[in-house]
Amino acid sequence: MVPDPHPLHEVNENQCQVCMPLGGVMALKGIADSMVLVHGSQGCSTYMRLSMVEHFNEPVDIASSSLNEKQTIYGGEENFRKGLDNIIRVYRPKVIGVVTTCLTETMGEDTGRMIGTYLADRSLHGIDIIPISTPSYSGTQSEGFWTAVRDLIVYYTTTVSPHEGVNIIVAQISPADTREIKRIARLMGVMITLVPDISMTLDRPYGILYEKIPPGGTRREDIAGMGGAKATIQFGYCCPDPLSPGKYLEEEYGVPLYNIPLPTGLMNMDRFIRALVSITKKPVPQSIMLERGWLCDAMADAHKCLAEIRPAVYGDPELVYAVSSLCVENGAIPALVATGTTSSRFSREILSLTQDGERQPEILEQADFSGIGATAAQKGVNLAIGHSGGKVLTERHGIPLVRAGYPVHDRLGGQRILTLGYTGTLSLLDTISNTYLEEKYRTYRQLRRTEFYDRGGVIHAET
C-alpha cells in the first residue's frame, strides 16, 4: 500500500508560504515615492524587514504603528496618526500604503475611516494614503500581493482618454525580471505602464545618491492612466478574479485583458510576445528572434539531460505554473507541484499542462515541507525548484535545489535571479540542467558500481 503522504491535518511543519501583509508590502515597494505603514504590533514590520532585507540585500524601510497592549483595548488610531505624522516628516513620501495585520484585523480597525479623518484634520496636499486589507489568516503572500496591486489600481485609475500604452501587471518577480520585461517592451517599441516596478527600488546600484526612499517605481500618474490603455497584459494566470487587477480594468474601463502565465519557458514567452504583437501590430524585432533562437538551441542541447529530471516545483502559484510549464516543454515532467496557498485555478491549470502525457504530477495545495518532502521521496523526485525554504528537501532527502522565487535567504542575489524572457528562461534552464548534472557526476560512478559490481549485475537503479 502506498503510504498517505498527507497523514496530518493540523500540523503545519516547515511552511511553504509567507504571510499576507508581506505580499502587500512587496507590491507597495514598486510604487514611486512610496512608504509603507504596517498597522499592527512592531514585530510584524521588523520580521518583514528581516525577510525582505535578507532576500534583496538592500535597506528596506517598513514603518509600524507599534501597537501596545493598551491600544488593543482602546483602539490604535492615535498610534496610527502618530505613525503617519512621523513618516511624512522624515520620509516625505507621495504615497503611503497602509497594510493591516492579523492584530488590527481582529481588533476590527477601520483604516479607511481613520485615513479619511486624518487627511481631513491635517489638510495634506499631494500625499495619498491608501488602505490595504491584508489579514494574514485570510491568505498568503500571494493574495496580499494581488490585493495590494488591485487596491492601488482601483485607487488611482480614473476615466481618461484612450492612449497607445499597454498595461503590464506582473506577479511577484525579481528586480532583474522586472528589468527584463521593460527591456523587451523597449525592443518591441511598446510604451508600457508596469505595475509594480521594483527594478530599482529593491535593487539599487552604486553610483546614485543614497536616499531614504529609493528612486524608481511606478509613478502614480501612470497608474491613473491605466484605464485608457489599449490592453492589459497580466501575469496572473492563477489569480482569482475577485483579486485580479486586470479583471478590474477590463470591467470598469473596458481595457481588454490578456491574462497569461509569467513568461518563463518558451511557450509562455511566445504567448507574451504574441500578445504584444496582437495588441500593437508591431513586428518582432530581429534581436528578439535571435534570443528565441538561442533558447531553442539550448533546449536541444539539454533535452537528454532534462528528460531524466523528475522535478518538484513549489512556491507562489504564478512561478510554479510557469516553471512547471518550462519543465513540461523540456520533457522534465514534474513529479510534484506544490503551493503554500490554495486557488481555484491552480490545480486545473497545472493538470492541463500534462493532460496529454502519461505521467501526471502530484499536486499539493496549502502544502508544507513535511508533506512536500514525503511526497517527493515517494515519487522519486531528483531535483527541486523553488525558494530557499526548500533547503530542507536537500538536508533531509538529498534532493538538489535550484533556488528561484521568494525568499532566497541562504544564497546571495535573490534580487538578481532572472527567470523571465527567452534569455532568463535560458539561464534558468542551464541552472536546472547543471544542478542535475552536478549531482549526477557526484553519484554516477558509485551508483553504477552498486548496480553492476556489488549487486552482481542486477540492475536496481530505483530502490
Add this chain to the structure above:
Amino acid sequence: MAINHEVLDKILLPYPDKVKKNRIKHIVRKNPEEGCQQIEANTRTIPGIISQRGCCYAGCKGVVVGPIKDMITITHGPVGCGYYSWGTRRNKARADENTPPEQIYGAMCFITDMQEPDIVFGGEKKLAKMIDEVVEIFHPRAINICATCPIGLIGDDLGAVAKAASERHKIQVLSYNCEGYKGVSQSAGHHIANNMLLEHVIGTGDAKSEPEKYVINILGEYNIGGDSWEIERILHDIGYTIQGVLTGDSSYEEIKNIHIANLNLVMCHRSINYIAEMMEEKYGTPWLKVNFIGVEATKKSLRDLAQVTGDETFIRKTEEVIAREDSVVLPVLEQYRKICAGKIAFAFVGGSRSHHYQHLLRDLGMEVVVAGYEFAHRDDYEGRQVIPTIKLDADTKNIPELDIKPDPERYQEAHVHLNLSKEKYDEICSRIPLGYYEGMYPDMKSGNLMIDDCNHYEAEILVKRLKPDLFFAGVRDKYIAQKMGIPAKQLHSYDYSGPYAGFTGAMNFARDVAHAMTTPAWRLITPPWEKETKEPGDNNA
C-alpha cells in the same frame, strides 16, 4: 569628525516637536563631569519610526525558548510569525548522550496556521489536535506553545489547552502568552519566558548536587554560530562542570536540573537576569556577570570566576589555560591589529552585545564611538544600581512579577552554594561584584554616544556624518551603511560565521572584520575617469 551638537541637532531636525522631546532623552553623549548620565530606555517605540525592535513573541519564542533543542515549540497563530522566526538566529544544537538526534527539533518550524474560521470560532481545538499529532509523530519530551497577536484578542485559553494536553500525554506542555503587542519590545518576551521556565521547569528534575564537582550554569548564552561550545571548551579545560546553558544547545532535561549549580554565570544580562535573580531568591544561587566576547574580557571573566570559587586549583588552572590560549591567539590578533588599529565603529545590537563587543574591538585597537541597544533597560546602560529608581510603566507592569519564596528544601545561603565560609565569601564579594552588572556606560569613552532604540533614519545620519570604518548591527540596518560604501557586519547571526566568543572566537572575528575592511571592492566604487580626490562612497553619501 567629532560628535558635537551640530550632529545631534541634525538628527533631531525633521522630527515633530513631541518626537524630538522624546528622542533627545534616548541619546546621551558621555560627559563624565555629569556623573552617570541618565538615558531613557525600555519605553514605547515611537510609531512610524523605523525601529530595530522586534516584539514580545520574538523575545519569548525567538530568543529564549525556541533554542531549547528537545522541546517542540508550536507557534499558535497565522503563518507569518512562525515563518519569520524559523532558523533566523542560528542557535546551534547537537546530539549528545542525553539527547539523541531524533529528539532535536531546533531546525523545524511548527505553526497552527490559523485561518479565518479559527479567528472567528477560536483556535483551541485546532491547537489541541496539533499537539496530539505532534506527540504522536515526534514524541517530544515537552512542548512550548507561543501565542501571536490575535490569540489574546480572540481569547483562546492557552493555559487550559496546555493543561489538558499535558494530562492526556503525560508530558509537560507550557504555554506562553507572549502576544506581539505586549510590553514595548522583545524584552517583555524574555521576561515571560524567564517566568515560565523558572516556575515550571527549573527545579523539577531530581538530580542531586555533586559535592566533588564545581557545577555552573551559563545563563543568557544562545550558542549563535557555536559561541557556547567555545565557552564550554574553555570552562571544561579549567575543570568546571556545566549543568546547563540557557538556552543555547540546551535541553529540557538539563534545564530541569540547573538548580544543582554552585554558581550561575550571566552572559546576556537583559534576556536572562530574571532567572538569575529568581534563582538567587528561590535557591540562593549567586550569579556572576561575565563577558566572553573579547580576549581580555574572557580572561577577566575567567579570573573573576576562579576568584569566586576561592579554590587554588581553579585559580592555577585558569592561569594555565589562559597562558596556553594566549600563546595561540595573541600572535594572530597582532596581525589583524595592524589592519584594525585606530579604526572606529558603530554598534547597534541587542541588549548586551553592543557592550560585549566593545571589548573585542578594543583588543583589535578599534573604538566604538556610537553604541546602542534595541531593547535594553536603563540598567544595561547605567548599571544595576539604578533599578530601584526605574519607574515601572503600564507596559512593564502588565508582565507578571513572580512572587518567589525560598524553596524550603533546596534553599541555601550563597556562601554554602559556593562551598565558602561566610567570612571568605564576604571577602570575595568585596573584590568581585556578585549579582551586579555595571552596564555599558563605564566602558564608553568620554564624548562618545549612546543611543537607545536607534532607528533607520538616525543611523543613516550618523553614518553620513561620522563615516565609521565599520558598522555593526542586525541585517535590517546593515545595508544602509553598505550603500554608503561602509562595510557592515551582522552581529545577530554573524553573517553565517562564528563562533566569535572566547579565544577561538576572537580570531574568527578579527579575520572577518579585517576581511570586511580590506576588500578591494571598496576602493573600486568610484570609476577611474571621475575625480581622483573622491573618497570611496562619496557618490552615495
